[in-house]
Amino acid sequence: MSSLRRYFAVRSVQTVMMLALVMTALFVLFRSMPGDFTAQMAASGANEEALQAIREQWHLDEPLYMQYYHYLANLVQGNLGESPVYRVDVWEFTKLRIFNTFILVAPAMTFTYVIGVAIGTVAGSNRGSAFERFGTVPIIGVGSSPAFFTAILLVIVFAVWLNLFPTSGMTSPGSTEGLAWWEPYLTRDFAAHYVLPFTAVVCRYLFIPTLIMRNSVVEVMGEDFTEYYRLTGLPTLTRLRHIAKHASIPVLTIYPVSLARALGGLVLIETVFNWPGIGFTLVEAVLARDYPTVQFVFFVVAAFVIVSNFVVDLVYGVIDPRIRLEG
Amino acid sequence: MSEPLLEVDDLTVQYETDDGMLTATSNASFSISEGEFFGLAGESGSGKSTLAKAIIGGLDDNGQVSSGTITYRGEEIQDLSDKELSQRIRWKEISWIPQGAMSSLDPLQRVSEQALEIGNVHTDLPDEEIRDKLKETFDIVGLQESRIDDYPHQFSGGMQQRAIIALALFLEPELVIADEPTTALDVIMQDQIFTYLDRLKDELDISLLLITHDISVIFESCDSVAIMHASQIAERGTTDAVHANPRHPYAFMFKEAFPDIREPKRELEVIEGHPPELMGEVDFCSFADRCPWAAPECREGAPPTESVEDGDPSHVTACVRKEEAYEMYRSDASPIDDGSGAQSIAQMGEVD
Amino acid sequence: MDIAKKVSDNALVRAISDQSRVKNVGDNYIVRNLWGGIRSMVNDRMTAFYFGILVTILLMGVFGPMLAPYGVEEIHFDPQTGQMLRAEPPSLAHPLGTTFNGYDVLTRLLIGARPTVLTGIIGGGMILSIGTAIGVTAGYVGGRTETLLMRFTDFVYGVPLIPFGIVLITFLGVGFIPSIMVIGLILWRGAARVIRAQTLKVKQYPFVQVAKASGASTPHIIFKHILPNVAPMAVFFLSLGVGYAIMLQASLTFLGVADPFIPSWGVMIRNAFNSGYMSTAWWWSAPPGLLIAITVLATFMFGRGYEGGDSETANNAIAA
């Protein structure tokens, strides 16, 4: 087996194992809830019919290992059952919300990384300059504010005081009636609602790629091969390209990790902006004790992190020939 | 050996530090002729690497040539900009073999890719020809031609060092500067690499500036040598002359500090202390504090560089007590207590 | 100064000082080295500046409640009209104005410093101790233990913190301490990774090998050689951990899964937001928000003083 293929194989197996682990952990977590699974939900007002549906869906009358088996089987088949609170299919209920979150987080984080990498490169390659020493402080400062606080400030300044954007929601009330599910996303109204949450995500996470890029550029600039490139007389641009390639490896590794953080942090931003995404849903579901939904949303978030880690590992393997050997 | 290819004249290089100007080389002069192998020897901290880096414009940002000139083929190059050096001097004329090949090769690039980039910058040759040239040099340094497309990590340490030597040679420069090219390697690998470097002298008519702490390889492979101590060149001349008639106390003590497997039980010379860090102008002999024969005048001014009267006009030393010190060293029995040591001194006497 | 004391009072350090049989805590070489490290950092003017901020916040936590001009639940009325001072802008009597409920904002801010500082210390302490314990164990013991611990760390890296916090708090019950515990139980992951790497490096050093070869016990090597040499890293993570804990506790508070009756800065912002006076009564929500941001920024910038050119460490910390 070639080293690259072997590396991919190892990573695939590890990823599948990790996913299985997450599924199991979730099972254990929700089965070890204080009190009976259904009792918790009954307490929050689910009616007997709903509880019966839950019992059937999760095979709660069977032994634990059978529950586990059915749980896995259901999850793998995408059969998630019904939310006892909303009385709708969990998948039907969450799929659009998952989409709403991704349409916010993916462009925002990508934009964050592009800008951050650019600033970090400038800062790192001018080490000791005023920009490097003080220019990143505001970025870190904004990143040090709790995400909800940044979001609130944005609302106050741009929505309330300056009245440039709507304060919350994804679309104006009533504006989506009669439209196909995808049509609202193409409206100006959506775009206006999109700006502030997007900015909040960027503000909150910009320091991550900026600092990491700065650090790795500084480090790569100090490597012997950088000096060797200079002495061989390669033009500055070519040299910068090589430096960027090396320096981008750590940024790339951190990308899925910060996506995970962004998904977590989005709970706050979505709450402030009433953005109908999974973070918002999660808080609602937890407060309503809608465990099937919580469990699934949680799995989606964790699986997303694991899978993006896997994708990055693959890219990493292609970029850096050394990594394949480590297996 | 015809006209000088490279002339370093009265060169002083300093680094700006928090504590002031640190002098790395002070008023150093030497020249390298076409086809000549020139060795620059000294301990760590002697300034030998700084000197070499100044030639190819590789000083760190806080380093600068404070005074003196570096002349390559009649043109002063010490003030050329980085861009001019890249366009006209680097790799076309002067190439560089760094100390740590393992860290100097870009781990993300195949060796051939790195060569193509260098070749495309400095020549108009088509890619195929550049690859052919690299293959040829791979052959010269004893690597399989097929391996030019390997990544650096696929090579062993010794092979990486050869690959980087091949990269220094494949555009056929006039002068190669090698900064401790074998320090990280085992003796066998070192010997193979010098075998190849020696072969170059015959095959490519190339000049070499070899920087090393190991004077034995200089004595074996170089035509001329300069011995540096703490920024100053203590002694310079042909290897034969410096080996036979060293006059600077640092030169002969340094030489005697090296073990020679022909005389395994010879007592080795010990030089007390370590090279000082020098701030500002060095207007004294930098070896004075470590020299057993130092006199007050050694600290009163930088010693002038003067000829050694041994029939070799290029053999010079910078010591105010050169003959006296050497006499005392020879008559002082302490470092020479068995037959072998005395024998080597006796040999020197003969040449004298 | 106070930070140094705090560090030297740390349980780990105490364990070590028993070991090395010294007369004076100041002579203990771990304390000495930590102290020396902080002193050399404070020599850098910027680091000293952030250090100063941290000390100020800490003093606020200690003395804030004593300095507070009014009682925490004291409702203020207009002396003339007798009406409740509902979200009044700053005045001489109330330099930072009042809240919707007629409370004095400055008083709440000063009193709220203590839970915030407490959050930092408990959260940071948990991150430091769990991270160091797992990192040093994995790095030093190696083998299957290491694989297991590091796979577990990878796993924890996949856990989205705030969602997990929300879920877990439904187990532990809503409260102040649970909200900090949740943070400590997750955020040790960055520290563990870096400290393991550092331990692996130190373990390879000849001085450790020599000590082993001359018969040193494992506790001896860990306390005398490994810990002192990973200590700078640990302090770095302690510093960052304090910042993250404060920030995340405030976030959980904001979401309503921490105790809303402990008047921390996070609770202040939440109350301001929920009252709907957010945009008008900026004097109510902005000061606690800014104080949190400044505290977190100061811990971060102070921690960077330890960075020492190792970007791997910094990266793991940034993405903790």
Next chain:
Amino acid sequence: MSANQPVLEIKNLKKYFEGNTDIVDMIMRREPSQIQAVDGVSMTLQENESVAVIGESGCGKSTLLRTLIGLHDISAGDIVYKGTPVSEFDKADWKEYRRNVQVIFQDPFNSLNPKMTVRESLAEPLDIHGIGNKEERVREVLEQVELQPAEKYLDRKPTNLSGGEKQRVSIGRALILDPDVILADEPVSMLDVSTQAAVLTKMKELINDFDVSMIYISHDLSTVSYIAETVKVMYLGRFVESARTKRLLEDPKHPYTEALVSAIPVPDPTYDRERTEMSGAPRDPIDIGEGCRFRDRCPEVIPPDDIEIDQQAYREIMSFREFLEREEVGLERIEKIVEVNERSALVDAVQREYFDHELTGKNESTLRSALTSLADGNEDLAIERLRERFESVCETTPPEVEAEPEWHVACHHHTEIDRTTVAGGGGTDATGDSGSDATGSVAHAEHQ
């Protein structure tokens, strides 16, 4: 073992490591590969004796040293300390052993804990072994390693010491428990030459003045020759030659020792040194099999008796087959290099690429037919054809010989065995009559 019992005796010591295994290996239940770092090493160390072990990096000398100080478990064989084998040590024996066997490492910059002062570093071994009177002993040792006055050094941290000073503190730390044996791992290789001599001189004094025995590990024969009375040459986990220093330098027998000796530069421009002919680097010590470890680099590898072939041409054939066997030259790779894919042209091209020396007669035709099989894509057949004709005794039989009490060499050039019986048979037990393991310096037959 009578009156002059050796201090340390190493008996057929082996240290194997498991190669890396990943999850795919585990699923496919593959056996982890064995790295044979130290593979059957025997030696004795008498009181006051200094023995050097030399070899290139990766030859296993550092693993040997680490095994000797108990940092690695022993895979097989034993170490006997003053009559008691390590395998029978109880806790008290270990403590005694660790007190009496001390080590000095190569890297002065990391040999001392940067957080500890000189006093603390020196007192550490005393602490460990619960010895009082620390201050006095520390000062005494500082004097012995010529770091004086003691006050000047006691409270310094390593960052305020020069390389030479650090290494002296390391020596002091090794001496402070008054040990019987010092194991030194290239203690001067990272020092400047002016300091190197001082440290070497100090180490030599130790042996004479303090009743210490020493095993000195190095890759550099020239410094070794200054210290050690006996030199053992190590190659890929085994000793290939062992002799008194002077004799080894003057008359090296094993081709590898010859190469090592001839690779050392001589500081004399008038001296014309004969350079080593050896090429390449040592392979990884994984699944090396029986036979001489040095066979893939040996400039004097022995052809079968019944064929007549030039040494260099033979070397090329051997190396080529090694490449094939280690899958370093696949057909795919060859096609890429020579850029032809027509069969006969390919055969020519490969021959041009890998063979510089002329072959004749049956040698030539065997090679051509092997290359043709290779061009057909049948690597195994190519290997088989080459092996059939060219297999060397060096591949099939572990070299083993005991020449004189003070000189051992493991090379078929120096054995008396009848090679004709071995060459074809391969499996013939040729070691049966070649001397027992009495002193065992180079014995590594593993025919149990």
